[in-house]
Each structure stands twice: as structure tokens, then as C-alpha cells.
Amino acid sequence: MKADNIHHPDAARAFLTDRARASWHDQAIWFVRQKRDVQAKQLPEWEELRKLAEQIKAHTLSKLDDYLIQFEENARRNGVTVHFAADAAEHNRIVHQLLAARQVKKLVKSKSMLTEECGLNPYLEERGIEVIDTDLGERIVQLRHEPPSHIVMPAIHLKKEQISELFHEELGTEAGNNDPTYLTHAARANLRQHFLSADAGLTGVNFAIAETGGVVVCTNEGNADLGTALPPLHIASMGIEKIIPKLEHLGVFTRLLARSAIGSPVTTYTSHFHRARPGGEMHIVIVDNGRSDILGNPDFYASLRCIRCGACMNTCPVYRRSSGHSYSYVIPGPIGSTLGPSRDIKKHGSMAFACTTCGSCSNVCPVKINLHEQLILQRKRAFDAGTLKPAKKMGLLAMRFLTQHPALMDAGGKAMRKVVPILPAFVKDGTAWSRPGRDLPEMPEHSFKELYRRRQEDKQ
Amino acid sequence: MSSSRDAILAKIHRNRPGGPALPDIHAVPFITFDDKFAAFAGLIRNLGGEAIWLADGQSVADVVAQRWPKTGRTVDLTTMQHEEVFTPHDWHDVDVAIVPGELAVAENAAVWISHPDNIFRSLYFLTEKLVMVVPKDKLVDTMRDAYGQITLREHGFGAFISGSSRTADIEQSLVMGAHGAMAALVIFC
Numbered sequence: 315m316k317a318d319n320i321h322h323p324d325a326a327r328a329f330l331t332d333r334a335r336a337s338w339h340d341q342a343i344w345f346v347r348q349k350r351d352v353q354a355k356q357l358p359e360w361e362e363l364r365k366l367a368e369q370i371k372a373h374t375l376s377k378l379d380d381y382l383i384q385f386e387e388n389a390r391r392n393g394v395t396v397h398f399a400a401d402a403a404e405h406n407r408i409v410h411q412l413l414a415a416r417q418v419k420k421l422v423k424s425k426s427m428l429t430e431e432c433g434l435n436p437y438l439e440e441r442g443i444e445v446i447d448t449d450l451g452e453r454i455v456q457l458r459h460e461p462p463s464h465i466v467m468p469a470i471h472l473k474k475e476q477i478s479e480l481f482h483e484e485l486g487t488e489a490g491n492n493d494p495t496y497l498t499h500a501a502r503a504n505l506r507q508h509f510l511s512a513d514a515g516l517t518g519v520n521f522a523i524a525e526t527g528g529v530v531v532c533t534n535e536g537n538a539d540l541g542t543a544l545p546p547l548h549i550a551s552m553g554i555e556k557i558i559p560k561l562e563h564l565g566v567f568t569r570l571l572a573r574s575a576i577g578s579p580v581t582t583y584t585s586h587f588h589r590a591r592p593g594g595e596m597h598i599v600i601v602d603n604g605r606s607d608i609l610g611n612p613d614f615y616a617s618l619r620c621i622r623c624g625a626c627m628n629t630c631p632v633y634r635r636s637s638g639h640s641y642s643y644v645i646p647g648p649i650g651s652t653l654g655p656s657r658d659i660k661k662h663g664s665m666a667f668a669c670t671t672c673g674s675c676s677n678v679c680p681v682k683i684n685l686h687e688q689l690i691l692q693r694k695r696a697f698d699a700g701t702l703k704p705a706k707k708m709g710l711l712a713m714r715f716l717t718q719h720p721a722l723m724d725a726g727g728k729a730m731r732k733v734v735p736i737l738p739a740f741v742k743d744g745t746a747w748s749r750p751g752r753d754l755p756e757m758p759e760h761s762f763k764e765l766y767r768r769r770q771e772d773k774q
Numbered sequence: 775m776s777s778s779r780d781a782i783l784a785k786i787h788r789n790r791p792g793g794p795a796l797p798d799i800h801a802v803p804f805i806t807f808d809d810k811f812a813a814f815a816g817l818i819r820n821l822g823g824e825a826i827w828l829a830d831g832q833s834v835a836d837v838v839a840q841r842w843p844k845t846g847r848t849v850d851l852t853t854m855q856h857e858e859v860f861t862p863h864d865w866h867d868v869d870v871a872i873v874p875g876e877l878a879v880a881e882n883a884a885v886w887i888s889h890p891d892n893i894f895r896s897l898y899f900l901t902e903k904l905v906m907v908v909p910k911d912k913l914v915d916t917m918r919d920a921y922g923q924i925t926l927r928e929h930g931f932g933a934f935i936s937g938s939s940r941t942a943d944i945e946q947s948l949v950m951g952a953h954g955a956m957a958a959l960v961i962f963c
């Protein structure tokens with residue numbers, strides 16, 4: 315789980331001290347964004363698809379309780395037990411009771427940002443249950459006792475040398491062997507034993523189909539499939555917003571998800587679970603944990619359309635250059651920067667400012683969430699809630715004063731154009747403008763207002 | 775437990791925003807392929823798999839033997855008298871699984887697997903090599919077409935499987951063979 319006091323600009327500054335590393339991170343993630351573009355361009359209907367996805371999700375949210383009830387009824391009819399949890403604590407309690415009642419000692423988990431949000435792993439471990447994350451990236455960060463830094467690529471902040479060292483200590487791989495194939499297959503062999511000896515499997519949910527009462531889980535590794543096909547108990551944890559009305563709607567979402575997420579036409583496995591494996595049992599835990607509050611907020615409810623593809627973080631110039639661990643909320647990047655502040659503005663206020671307002675996130679989002687607009691609205695809330703550091707607050711207040719007093723603004727601009735070019739270098743020392751890669755812009759001779767006036771005069 | 779349920783649903787009902795009607799997902803034209811097999815076969819090569827169009831007189835067994843001359847434990851669900859096991863773990867040392875696929879999708883090299891005669895689906899994921907056998911006339915263009923045709927036949931389970939298990943979690947290097955099958959072969963017959 316994440317530390318309690320992460321402040322984005324400070325954490326980002328720390329991340330950026332290793333320039334080579336930061337630049338590698340930026341490029342590795344930009345490469346995924348480019349792969350997404352290649353996939354999107356191959357489909358002439360791409361923009362229509364995004365529109366369909368947006369409409370299906372918007373429609374579903376407008377009748378969410380009806381669809382949840384329909385889902386619950388159909389799941390029960392299939393023989394699945396459905397539980398509702400108001401918050402993280404209730405979710406964890408339900409899961410633990412299910413496990414404890416069956417004397418489960420080892421639980422294998424596939425990727426689930428929801429259980430990360432709920433803090434399920436430490437809760438279960440304190441109660442004596444061994445929890446094994448089985449997605450390779452999640453296993454890596456679990457062994458390192460750190461949170462995932464990306465919702466699709468949990469270990470993207472790490473270099474292979476670090477993973478090699480970790481595996482040498484934890485799995486006994488050869489020291490210094492950094493080959494990704496060797497390391498992956500070593501983890502495969504190790505996790506295979508865990509799959510075969512687990513007493514229960516827990517998965518997240520990508521889509522829950524109201525019409526059939528089943529859930530769909532998408533992975534490339536096959537870990538959700540092994541984790542639910544072997545042990546006799548399958549628990550699926552999902553947020554209330556994962557519902558889609560009909561099976562056929564997957565014909566839209568499965569076309570968007572992997573293309574947006576990793577630039578692949580589809581994930582290796584798109585698995586539909588409607589019942590436990592023969593001889594087993596299946597439970598679904600539906601979690602609110604603040605989502606119904608967001609649903610009631612006209613500025614932010616669209617964030618509940620999210621299908622967690624991660625495309626918004628891959629394209630975000632701030633995320634790529636600051637890494638997921640710089641964000642205080644469990645979900646980083648643009649989507650996290652609206653969900654986090656929606657949940658707790660005091661704690662996650664700094665995330666709303668981790669944004670250049672370039673709008674790239676909104677342009678790639680497969681369900682067309684107005685992410686950058688939401689971040690601007692969250693800034694207002696952060697300001698009102700008094701979460702800004704004094705210097706930032708003063709700057710904003712000064713700017714507000716200036717924009718409300720045009721004569722002062724003009725005079726200030728004029729002074730800046732004269733003074734900045736002749737500033738001695740030491741004045742910049744210790745400010746943001748002295749950091750590598752940054753510099754004060756060249757000052758133009760005339761202000762925009764002056765240029766505009768002259769142009770109008772020339773025209774006449 | 776049920777009190778949480780009712781409180782959550784009531785709150786959602788109170789808070790739910792307005793929204794559009796459900797769109798007709800069939801109103802928009804989606805991509806089509808002149809040669810669906812070529813599209814499928816081209817894609818699966820990059821996804822840790824291979825696709826074969828069975829020639830006259832050739833059998834699935836021929837193709838498998840050609841591809842892997844030496845194999846370990848083989849389970850063939852396409853025949854009536856296949857081996858049965860008593861726990862899902864019993865498939866743990868399978869080398870080759872030959873399974874029927876109901877249809878295949880040209881846009882993403884996925885095959886729909888949901889077999890009424892199979893008891894433990896663990897077979898598909900424990901096997902080292904997965905062979906999926908699909909009728910030649912069951913190739914569709916997109917996932918929308920696929921969802922119009924599939925049925926869940928296997929104890930409420932069904933999966934689209936596209937190529938072999940893979941991961942890029944270490945420095946974005948693509949590695950085949952994460953947890954599921956290390957190799958995938960799709961035979962159209």
C-alpha cells in the first residue's frame with residue numbers, strides 16, 4: 315500500500331534526480347502509447363467504437379441499480395453467491411470470512427486494482443493467510459513490498475537488473491542473469507507450484523454482464539484462468555461500475571481494451587466465468603467504497619465509465635516523467651488524479667496539479683472521459699479545501715489579483731520583458747527555472763495586447 | 775450483509791445521473807477482411823502461435839506430429855474416447871492438448887473455446903502446447919460477429935484464446951510462456 319503523505323511535486327523531483335532512468339521510463343511508456351496508435355489506426359471505425367463504448371457506459375450508469383439487480387439475479391440463478399460491500403472494510407471482512415470458513419491457507423490472486431484499493435493483502439496476511447499475487451508484474455512488486463506503479467504494467471518503474479537481483483534472493487535464480495525470458499520462466503515455474511497448491515483463487519473483474527450474470531476477466535498471462543480452474547473456491551471482487559448490460563456489448567469493449575492498454579488486438583485470454591469449476595464454488599463481491607458518491611457528482615461521475623486500460627497514463631507527459639509512485643492515490647495518472655481527489659481531496663489534492671491540461675488523456679480514453687476537464691475542477695476543490703502549500707496558494711492568489719486588474723497586469727508584463735533578459739544567473743538558483751531541462755522563456759519585445767492593437771491599426 | 779446491499783442500491787438509485795438510451799452496436803459498419811485466414815494467420819505469428827489450413831488428405835494428427843515430432847502426454851478432446859481425470863490438478867503434466875474451437879476471429883486471432891464434454895478447464899491452461907481445431911467455415915471478421923454466435927457450453931465457462939500465454943512485465947520485453955501454454959497452434963479443418 316502507498317505511504318500516507320505523498321506530495322506529487324516532491325516525489326516527482328526525487329524520481330527525476332536519476333535522469334537516465336527517468337528518460338528510460340518516459341520512453342518505455344511512450345512506446346506503448348505508440349503501439350496503441352498503430353492499433354487504433356488499423357480500424358476505420360475506431361472513433362465510432364469509442365462513441366459506442368461511451369454511450370453504453372453512460373447508459374448503464376443512468377440505470378446502475380437496475381442492472382446490478384439484474385446481474386445479481388442472473389448470477390444467483392447460475393449458482394453463484396453474490397455479496398455487497400459498502401466499503402473496503404466490509405469487502406475485506408467478507409473475503410476473509412469466506413476463506414476462514416474453508417480453512418484456506420493459501421490464496422492465489424490475479425490482477426485487481428480494487429483489492430489494492432481495499433488493502434486486502436495486508437488484511438489477510440495479518441490473519442494468517444498466505445497471499446500470492448500471480449501476475450508477473452504484481453508478483454515482482456509484492457516481493458519488493460511496494461505498490462504497483464501502473465495499473466496495467468505494475469513493475470514498469472523497475473529495470474531488469476533490479477528484478478534479477480530480487481529473483482536471485484527470493485527464487486534462487488542465477489546471480490547476474492538479467493535475461494527477461496530466463497527470469498519470466500523462473501517465475502513461471504515458481505508460481506506454477508503455488509497455483510497447484512492454492513486453496514482459493516481471487517480475481518478482479520473487467521466486465522460483469524447483467525444479462526448473463528457472468529464476469530469477464532482479461533489477462534495475457536493466463537494467471538486468472540489457472541487461479542480459478544484449480545482451487546475449489548473462486549472469489550471475484552468488482553466495483554459497482556464494472557457492469558455492462560448485455561453479452562453483445564463485449565463486442566465493443568474487447569475491441570477497445572487491449573488495443574488501448576498495450577497496443578495488442580486483444581488479450582491472450584478473455585475468459586467468461588458464470589459458474590465455479592465442477593466441484594467448486596464461486597462468489598462475487600460487489601464493492602461500493604465511495605463510488606456511489608462519485609455517481610451523484612455531476613462534475614465527476616463520468617470517471618466511473620473507466621475500464622482501467624491505462625492509456626491515459628501512457629500518454630500523459632507528467633505521468634511518464636514522474637512515475638506512478640509519485641501519486642498519492644493507489645491509481646496514478648490522469649484517471650487516478652480525478653478518482654483520488656474525489657475520494658479524499660485533503661489527501662490527494664496535489665494530484666490534481668500533476669497535469670499540463672494538454673488534453674491528450676481525454677483524446678485517447680476509449681470511453682471518452684473528459685479527464686483534463688475534471689482535473690481542472692478538482693484543482694478548484696483542492697484550493698477551496700485549503701490543501702495547497704503556501705507558496706502555490708500565494709502565486710495563485712497573486713495571479714488572480716493581476717488578472718482582475720488589467721493595468722497592473724500590463725505594467726507587470728512590461729517590467730518582466732525588460733528585467734528578465736538582464737537577470738544575473740544566480741537569481742534563478744534554487745528555483746524551478748534552474749533545474750536541468752528547464753529555462754526561462756525568451757522575452758518578446760512586445761506584449762500580445764500591443765501586437766494585437768498594432769495589427770488592428772495596420773488593418774484600418 | 776443484505777442491509778449493505780439495500781443501502782448501496784438505494785443510494786445508487788438516488789444518485790444516478792441521466793444518460794442516453796442504449797446505442798445499437800450493429801448500426802456502425804466494422805472492418806471486414808477479404809481473406810480472413812490470411813489476417814488470422816498473419817496476426818497469430820506475432821502472438822506466439824501459428825495457423826494451418828488443413829490440406830485434403832491431411833489430418834490434425836499429421837500436423838501436430840510434424841510440428842512437434844516428440845511429444846509427452848497428449849490429450850485429445852476432439853475424439854470421443856479421451857482420457858478422463860478426477861481433479862483439475864491431474865492435467866498438470868500434459869504436454870499437448872488438442873481441443874475443439876467453436877469459431878475464430880480474423881481481427882485478433884482469437885478462438886472461442888467452450889467444450890461441453892470437458893470437465894476441468896484447467897487443461898487449457900496447464901498444457902505446454904495448445905492445439906485448437908476450428909471448422910474452416912467458422913471464421914468471422916470481428917468480436918461483434920463472434921459474440922453473436924458463441925455459446926457457453928462448458929459449465930458456464932468459455933474463453934477467447936489468442937496465441938500463447940505471454941507477458942512484457944520485465945522492461946517491456948515480450949516473453950512467451952507466462953503461466954499458460956508456451957505455444958499455440960490453430961488448425962482449420
Ligand code: SF4
Nearest residue numbers: 620621623624626679
Ligand atoms: S480513464 Fe480512460 S484511458 Fe484512463 S484508464 Fe480509464 S478507460 Fe483507460
